[in-house]
Amino acid sequence: MAQAIRFRQASSPLKASCHQCSLSNLCLPLAIPDNDLDRLEDIVQQGRIYNRGEHIFDQSTPFRSCFAVKSGSIKTSIISEGGEEQVTGFFMPGELVGLDSMSGESYASTAKALERTSVCEFPINKLEELTGKLPELQHHMYQLMGQEIQNSHQLAMLLSKNTAEERIASLLLSLSSRFQRRRMSGTNFSLPMARNDIANFLGLAVETVSRVFTRFQNQGIIRARGREVELLDVEALQLVTREFSRQGFQQ
Amino acid sequence: MAQAIRFRQASSPLKASCHQCSLSNLCLPLAIPDNDLDRLEDIVQQGRIYNRGEHIFDQSTPFRSCFAVKSGSIKTSIISEGGEEQVTGFFMPGELVGLDSMSGESYASTAKALERTSVCEFPINKLEELTGKLPELQHHMYQLMGQEIQNSHQLAMLLSKNTAEERIASLLLSLSSRFQRRRMSGTNFSLPMARNDIANFLGLAVETVSRVFTRFQNQGIIRARGREVELLDVEALQLVTREFSRQGFQQ
DNA sequence: CGTCCAAGTTGATGCAAGTCAAAGGACCAC
DNA sequence: GTGGTCCTTTGACTTGCATCAACTTGGACG
Numbered sequence: 001m002a003q004a005i006r007f008r009q010a011s012s013p014l015k016a017s018c019h020q021c022s023l024s025n026l027c028l029p030l031a032i033p034d035n036d037l038d039r040l041e042d043i044v045q046q047g048r049i050y051n052r053g054e055h056i057f058d059q060s061t062p063f064r065s066c067f068a069v070k071s072g073s074i075k076t077s078i079i080s081e082g083g084e085e086q087v088t089g090f091f092m093p094g095e096l097v098g099l100d101s102m103s104g105e106s107y108a109s110t111a112k113a114l115e116r117t118s119v120c121e122f123p124i125n126k127l128e129e130l131t132g133k134l135p136e137l138q139h140h141m142y143q144l145m146g147q148e149i150q151n152s153h154q155l156a157m158l159l160s161k162n163t164a165e166e167r168i169a170s171l172l173l174s175l176s177s178r179f180q181r182r183r184m185s186g187t188n189f190s191l192p193m194a195r196n197d198i199a200n201f202l203g204l205a206v207e208t209v210s211r212v213f214t215r216f217q218n219q220g221i222i223r224a225r226g227r228e229v230e231l232l233d234v235e236a237l238q239l240v241t242r243e244f245s246r247q248g249f250q251q
Numbered sequence: 252m253a254q255a256i257r258f259r260q261a262s263s264p265l266k267a268s269c270h271q272c273s274l275s276n277l278c279l280p281l282a283i284p285d286n287d288l289d290r291l292e293d294i295v296q297q298g299r300i301y302n303r304g305e306h307i308f309d310q311s312t313p314f315r316s317c318f319a320v321k322s323g324s325i326k327t328s329i330i331s332e333g334g335e336e337q338v339t340g341f342f343m344p345g346e347l348v349g350l351d352s353m354s355g356e357s358y359a360s361t362a363k364a365l366e367r368t369s370v371c372e373f374p375i376n377k378l379e380e381l382t383g384k385l386p387e388l389q390h391h392m393y394q395l396m397g398q399e400i401q402n403s404h405q406l407a408m409l410l411s412k413n414t415a416e417e418r419i420a421s422l423l424l425s426l427s428s429r430f431q432r433r434r435m436s437g438t439n440f441s442l443p444m445a446r447n448d449i450a451n452f453l454g455l456a457v458e459t460v461s462r463v464f465t466r467f468q469n470q471g472i473i474r475a476r477g478r479e480v481e482l483l484d485v486e487a488l489q490l491v492t493r494e495f496s497r498q499g500f501q502q
Numbered sequence: 503c504g505t506c507c508a509a510g511t512t513g514a515t516g517c518a519a520g521t522c523a524a525a526g527g528a529c530c531a532c
Numbered sequence: 533g534t535g536g537t538c539c540t541t542t543g544a545c546t547t548g549c550a551t552c553a554a555c556t557t558g559g560a561c562g
Contacts, residue, residue: 078401078404078405078408080408081493082493084408084412086404086407086408086411086412088404088407099396099397099400100397100400100401100404101397102393102394102396102397103393103394103395103396103397103398103401104397108397108400108401108404109404128386128389128390128393129386131383131389132382132383132384132386132389133383135379135380135383138379138382138383138389139379141393142353142354142379142392142396143353143354144354145350145353145354145393145396145397145400146350146351146352146353146354146355146359146396147354148400149350149351149359149396149399149400149403150329150351150354150359152400152403152404152406152407153329153337153339153351153359153360153403154329155403155407156337156339156403156406156407156410156454157329157331157335157337159407159410159411159454160337160410160451160453160454161335161337161454163518163519164518164519194538194539194540195539195540195541196539196540200411202411203407203410203411203412204519204520205519205520205521206539206540206541207519207520207521207540207541207542208518208519208520209540210540210541210542211519211541211542213540213541214541214542226527226528226539226540242332242333414548414549415548415549445509445510446509446510446511447509447510455549455550456549456550456551457509457510457511458510458511458512458549458550458551459548459549459550460510461510461511461512462511462512462549464510464511465511465512477509477510477557477558503562504561504562505560505561505562506559506560506561506562507558507559507560508557508558508559508560509556509557509558509559510555510556510557510558511554511555511556511557512553512554512555512556513552513553513554513555514551514552514553514554515550515551515552515553516549516550516551516552517547517548517549517550517551518547518548518549518550519546519547519548519549520545520546520547520548521544521545521546521547522543522544522545522546523542523543523544523545524541524542524543525540525541525542525543526539526540526541526542527538527539527540527541528537528538528539528540529536529537529538529539530535530536530537530538531534531535531536531537532533532534532535532536
């Protein structure tokens with residue numbers, strides 16, 4: 001057992017190759033000129049593989065690293081003193097997890113693999129050091145964090161202003177476009193998360209999520225069997241998300 | 252008119268003195284060793300004074316600068332295509348506004364003075380350049396942005412899980428502790444924002460906010476006349492915010 | 503000092519979504 | 533196979549808060 005741990009520690013700082021990674025146009029390398037890419041590779045560690053349900057980190061873990069999803073997907077959530085969970089995001093390959101934790105000693109949230117998932121690990125002290133030397137990378141980090149704030153603000157807007165149907169339509173469209181950016185079908189995909197996670201993320205009850213799914217299905221907007229989803233009428237979905245705003249104007 | 256504008260531009264890069272600023276223990280200087288403080292002063296611009304209701308920036312303004320509140324207070328909000336507003340934050344002296352905009356060409360939100368307010372302006376290109384040279388400052392920026400993400404996640408949790416009473420109690424306690432950190436009374440203060448802003452921020456109707464205020468007042472927890480608020484029983488307020496979480500455990 | 507308009511309060515009513523309950527699936531272990 | 537567990541769906545009922553409407557307060561201003 002002690003040996004196993006030792007072995008893990010010793011083998012953990014395995015160098016990852018950003019040069020060969022297919023995600024280099026989505027992930028951090030995107031911000032770095034080719035000739036500096038080695039310097040990022042020098043600090044990246046090949047993370048291990050997590051099975052569905054395994055924690056990458058939780059709120060009691062000391063904050064050491066940010067993680068880029070390599071394959072699979074991750075959900076992050078915060079858990080209140082009382083044990084209440086709020087899902088704060090879903091992360092797909094190429095996306096960076098842990099940015100919200102940059103302000104403290106421990107992680108600010110909990111990250112859990114939604115399926116078999118592999119990650120790359122960026123030790124934060126080394127990453128900060130590097131961003132101090134590569135202005136483009138620093139700029140990119142600011143951009144990513146700014147984007148993260150915006151996402152969260154959008155979520156707040158969704159939660160406080162929109163109906164169940166609007167929230168779910170928004171999520172489906174968001175997932176769709178993110179799948180598409182990863183060269184996967186934007187109309188035919190498999191949800192990485194359970195209904196429960198969707199419900200929690202969107203501030204709804206599971207039953208409500210389920211009902212809206214069947215309602216959309218009956219309207220011929222989507223087709224859903226379990227986690228398999230097919231968007232049959234994207235425009236209709238977009239219309240649902242905007243319906244609310246429209247009311248402000250006409251009529 | 253043209254002259255006035257010229258005059259403004261010429262006089263605008265007025266140097267602010269961080270050395271003498273009373274907020275140096277809250278604001279950016281907090282992260283900088285004394286002997287480097289000059290370098291921050293070199294890039295800060297003394298911003299102008301805004302009257303209640305004036306915009307510091309909005310979503311159509313090209314993103315150039317972050318602003319530190321010097322006196323007064325600011326609310327930020329995002330406005331959807333349909334014109335729906337979601338208040339995303341209230342900012343007090345020493346706090347930095349505009350971090351959510353670090354990812355785009357234009358500001359991601361709109362900032363409005365809630366009262367007569369003065370600010371310091373940090374041009375973003377110069378700030379980035381400086382954080383590249385001062386690791387402590389870079390670290391602090393990451394911390395601030397991480398904190399901003401966390402705040403927003405907390406808001407999402409509040410919006411999706413908590414009752415009207417819990418939301419308002421949370422806001423009052425948050426304001427209280429922030430006033431206190433600024434050496435003002437934490438139990439006797441004047442709300443900088445209107446009921447409307449509170450309602451919007453917390454995802455409630457104005458009427459609900461009003462009702463909860465009077466309910467708290469009848470219970471002897473607070474005393475409120477207009478914007479003047481007195482917290483009579485802070486523990487009771489804390490209890491309200493935790494009531495919800497408790498239910499998860501006992502009984 | 504009265505006028506006016508925005509901001510705040512209070513009451514009555516309706517509805518979207520939560521809660522409770524129970525019945526299917528799907529998947530896994532044995 | 534068969535039993536168990538977890539996830540999802542569906543139905544019946546309940547409720548917190550929004551909405552609508554009317555009234556009050558307060559501050560700005562001529």
